[in-house]
């Protein structure tokens with residue numbers, strides 16, 4: 001027997017064939033979408049994502065040597081900061097083919113289910129995602145553009161906390177997933193236990209598609225048993241893992257009868273499992289006289305595929321390997337092609353338009369009832385849309401400048417097209433389009449729907465922005481409403497909880513420092529920058545201390561900014577305790593050499609959500625919400641929003657939208673710095689009462705209104721602080737800790753007594769906070785009902801499989817102040833003998849106790 005991919009990869013590698021660039025750049029427009037896989041690799045930090053990706057690139061013939069994470073020579077971890085730390089920080093998107101293009105000759109058909117899809121070359125767009133909790137938003141942003149995912153688990157550590165978190169997030173996006181249990185060569189590796197954990201902690205039925213092959217039953221890890229095709233695959237000979245020797249069941253029965261028997265058991269279990277989830281498999285089973293072993297491998301593959309593509313995926317195909325030893329990667333690539341969907345097979349992307357949500361195809365076909373209502377005035381306008389894409393990653397490449405990675409969802413982005421950015425409300429031309437092959441780029445003329453590519457030369461687009469092309473577009477004009485508000489898959493980024501100060505070494509360095517910061521912010525919108533005009537201080541805020549550490553390193557080393565960076569501190573917030581009376585600020589001075597005049601009447605109150613709800617939908621009131629749970633409510637009783645023709649009291653150069661956005665900007669600036677200790681305000685409601693007869697003059701400009709709003713709000717906040725003294729709020733985290741039962745008491749005691757946390761629940765690991773809060777209850781699976789092959793090393797492993805320690809795993813969910821969680825991992829490890837893990841996310845801001853507030857205000861916090 002000869003394996004198609006093994007043969008092709010071997011030939012490509014033997015001849016040192018790096019597939020010619022021009023061939024790779026075959027116009028993507030002509031490539032069949034059905035032969036494209038947009039996939040991501042998700043996992044816990046250090047599970048082996050980068051190591052596996054390097055092998056994928058090598059076997060696809062794309063690289064000539066296998067990069068090594070430990071040597072810092074990988075293709076995907078290409079930022080110096082990533083290489084230095086050996087971790088992935090930024091998602092890199094790479095395109096390659098599997099099987100290699102040279103396998104074309106071996107392919108006879110790929111669309112018919114009589115042969116596996118993996119016999120003919122497919123275009124794989126691979127997004128490598130970071131594993132560290134501080135980079136959760138990197139992961140979320142990547143998830144939005146994926147059509148499928150490979151989750152890599154460390155076969156020693158099993159399912160880890162971060163994996164569970166990302167897995168659940170991927171589930172919310174309904175992304176079909178398969179699992180690769182990696183590192184099976186390591187001492188303590190336990191495949192069986194890991195498979196059971198998949199069932200219990202990832203809430204799905206593991207479909208064991210491969211079982212590990214240990215030499216002599218308990219020796220080195222040498223290959224896998226292929227349960228789908230009933231054979232053994234032995235990696236031998238070449239050290240690069242390119243030579244794989246297949247063993248038929250007959251061969252195995254002669255040489256390793258125990259292993260052959262286990263493959264058969266696994267096959268029976270696989271068919272039984274599929275029969276419970278796929279009617280097609282029941283029919284096949286009956287057709288083949290109820291003989292589990294007689295069903296052809298291709299039929300098993302098709303049944304698995306149907307189960308994986310089911311919208312609420314409950315069957316999780318599991319594969320085995322050790323990437324570092326070059327074992328298992330080629331069949332994993334086959335599984336990507338065979339089991340994960342093409343863009344055509346994915347549900348329509350979610351959009352929001354004029355604040356309503358719908359899907360892209362409903363919008364394009366005009367079938368969405370909700371949207372019909374909002375666009376009644378000009379229903380034809382959405383038909384002007386010719387292409388729609390999401391900028392999912394911005395990377396500053398030292399050689400090529402700013403690269404904007406996009407996923408196209410409809411139409412085609414053509415070289416030179418004019419893109420309208422609906423987030424930033426600017427239009428810009430796309431001068432060059434590229435396809436990225438790791439560090440290599442190939443210029444293309446277009447990026448069609450369903451594909452991932454790169455635009456260079458854009459000046460504005462940031463990570464997360466929606467880019468549209470419409471008929472009649474022009475760099476100077478906006479698209480007609482409602483197209484101008486179209487947003488693809490919007491995500492919510494919670495407020496930053498750490499910050500640091502940045503001070504350029506000298507005035508002459510300031511420009512470069514600010515430009516470098518602007519690059520960082522374009523790349524990563526979960527970083528926030530605030531410049532305080534009064535003190536001249538610049539603050540950079542982020543989601544975690546590592547997040548800011550990496551930003552700092554990149555700023556200084558990579559972008560060569562010359563600045564002093566302060567220590568990383570917790571981002572506290574300020575809040576009011578009582579409301580203020582309305583305060584009017586009248587501005588009358590020169591701005592940029594011209595007379596400017598404007599008035600603003602503002603009052604500030606602790607946020608009352610009910611009152612805010614009551615104003616919703618009122619044409620005489622405009623409400624903005626800011627990220628820290630503040631609201632800015634502007635009442636304009638003589639200026640109805642939907643009747644601009646009645647705004648006769650306004651000077652001709654001012655429109656209501658200009659006025660509102662200027663006031664919004666001024667209020668936001670005032671909220672960024674509170675009077676108590678210069679922290680931003682949270683849970684504060686600003687009310688502005690706008691009366692054109694007393695606040696707007698012929699000399700009123702947007703800048704004047706903004707400045708007046710800022711002063712009015714800042715004065716109100718100061719008054720509140722002087723009379724009633726404002727309070728500090730601190731970030732509180734929702735923490736989920738996974739521990740063995742024996743450590744439960746100590747960990748709970750530590751969280752609730754020493755760290756001032758509130759334990760919300762104690763549970764077995766079969767429920768998670770994120771899923772239990774959701775409308776869909778997670779599937780609870782009895783681990784004794786999951787098939788697994790025996791673990792030869794189970795007695796020496798840290799956790800046992802069948803029942804055993806896994807049943808004694810406990811999950812603690814608690815709310816704990818962030819300050820108490822700094823450095824918690826080391827403490828948890830000490831309390832749990834190294835076995836406890838945790839994940840956390842911001843749950844909100846809470847008022848601090850008097851003593852703690854005093855400590856922070858005195859600089860001891």
Ligand SMILES: Nc1nc2c(ncn2[C@@H]2O[C@H](COP(=O)(O)OP(=O)(O)OP(=O)(O)O)[C@@H](O)[C@H]2O)c(=O)[nH]1
Nearest residue numbers: 045046047048049050051087088131183322323324
């Ligand atoms: N023994 C063994 N070690 C492995 C295997 N795969 C990866 N490693 C090692 O595990 C460590 C982490 O591997 P990476 O590939 O960087 O893991 P990662 O998941 O990309 O990590 P992040 O980028 O930080 O999220 C490295 O030291 C690898 O050499 C394997 O199959 N066996």
